[in-house]
Amino acid sequence: MTSSIFSDLNDKQREAVFSPDGPVLVLAGAGSGKTRVIAYRIGYLLKEKNVSPYSILAVTFTNKASTEMKERVLKLLGKDRMPFLWIGTFHSICARILREDIEKLNLKINRHFTIFDKEDSKSVIKKILKDEKLGENSFGISEISDYFSLIKRGAARSFPSNISSLYSLYEKSLVEQNALDFDDLLLFTVKLLREVESIRVKYQQRFQHILVDEYQDTNDVQEELLTILAEKWKNLFLVGDEDQSIYGFRGSKVRHIVEFPEKYSNAKIIRLEKNYRSFDTILSSASALVSHNKERLGKTLWTDKKGGEKIKFFSGESDRDEANFVADEVLKLSSTYPHNKIAILMRTNSQSRGLEETFLNKGIPYQIVGGIKFYERKEVKDIISYLRLAINPYDRISLLRVINTPPRGIGKTTIEAIEKVSLEKNITLYEAIVAGVNKNLFSQKSSQSLKDFMKLIKDLQFEVTSSKPSEATANLIEKIGYINHLESQSDLKKESRVENIKELVSAIKEFEVREGGNLEMFLERQSLSSDQDELDEEAADSVKVMTIHSAKGLEFPVVFIVGLEDGFFPHEKSKMKAEEVEEERRLLYVGMTRAMERLYFTNSKTRYIYGNVVIRDPSPFLSEIPFKNIEEIKIANEKADFLKLNYTFEKHESNDNFLRPGIRVYHKNYGVGIVLSSEGSGESLKVTVSFSKFGRKKLLAKMANLEVM
DNA sequence: TTCTATAGCGAGAAA
């Protein structure tokens, strides 16, 4: 019935790929070939069902995944029919729709809108707090920003009324700046489709087939978008795995998967349970772990790859000890596994610092993936802000960022004067600058600087349309003397900052050569780029260091999961809610299932946190993994006993009675507290202290330098 | 206006 290109699929995969029209839900376990299933489904639709590429929409989770998907389909089909196929992330698809039609919403936002990232959004909020003189607000800026995101996702239960008044100011500010934040991209697209019939009909007609990867990480707004788009044809092909849902904090809901069959009564459901990635030891350990979750549909993954090595577990005395073990093990492995086959996965970005130091010391090349992204670096963002400004002159955040960077004599006083004029006359900052200069509202010196700055931006605006973006950017950097500016700083990182600036110009150049894109397209790509887009797979032979979130969808022959401690797995901030603990468990599951051949677990008994040594207990999740699958690694005369460590935890009466319960003590960072209990003795004496300002802490007496008061 | 020193605060994950 079908051509041979589909012959390398298993029965279940074929069933999915060849499904008749209508809603299809593919419950695809880790490593079960789901990306391939989507690619082949597209191939099948195009080749066997003669569906036009113009009628297909495929949604992936990252840009990297969409590039890979395009390549796979390309291999199946050849080049000529590709240009019409829409493949992208939710955000990039929405941006594309909005760039075409947002003006139909009559919101005073035009198609040249800027996409604000989290940092930009926070700058807007900071500005509002300052203008409204709400500096003493009891909420942090991040907290407010998160509230706003909740509101936009329709998920804010209740929030303080003083915040709700800020929200409308925030919204107003974005509109005035012709800017959208990440949530707006989704929200405005839904709004556009809902409210403007002609556009809704246009896309509903067009997208006869919609395919979605990583469906378990879809939030309510994305779900609604899919519902609207698929309304006419109802050909939704969704692929997901509830056990890998790890973006609850971004609003994703496992519920969407569970409720899909109720929503579409004729939905076809297919399970892909054969895992092609990992050895059985790894797979069954991961399955055992996740089986402790209540909120799941349940799957039974299996593999042909029987056996395999046990998971190696190392427990260090300190975080440095842990990092040394990882580094030494990487070196030992290097005869069998090149560095780029190895990934170090962490719960939080801050854990990378210690690893970096150790790798640097031992001369192990590494690449940090994610964390502070290339485009989020201060110096890169400075230049990006100039470029944004050239495209969208209403973008105040960018204007304020660059108006005196590098310093050109436009200080705080002048900027405040400009803002005052802008506010009073209800005009843009530019108009305010012009008006102020004309009316001699600023000092002679400031006036001249402002005139020069205005000319600089005008020239740039012209240049980005008349010459190549990379050339315009290089010219700009030259003109403002940005390299000199960086080099004149007493900054330890100045060399890498200069490098980053050069890399930015190269990135723009590459974009214009490879994709023929203009500056506006580059900026959009840039603002929607994801962690994984920075992953440099083959180029450098380097160990990849990243969070588990960033590792989603990837696989590596060797995986180290570090910091398996209570407080990281589950994270301190998730411990209180059962559903969040389940998500933490899924997170570890995702981490484990990235491993193909070898898996390492490491943790440490003590760790520096804010520069203080803190005692750490092993992750409770460790005890949910079959003991027979774990091999404990001891080094030299270490006597860390896995069983004792995880299941009993010995308690001793204290013989160091100067720190006995009830004693008042002083700690240099935590202040005054009262000793509640102690365990161990001598070198390993640990005391639990209740600090009046910081709550209960367990400290290693040797390191804590407690003073008895 | 700009530069520098330091106090004070803080890091959960990310398009």
Added chain:
DNA sequence: CGCTATAGAA
């Protein structure tokens, strides 16, 4: 411990 906001000097 590391970053950043801010105060104070130049």
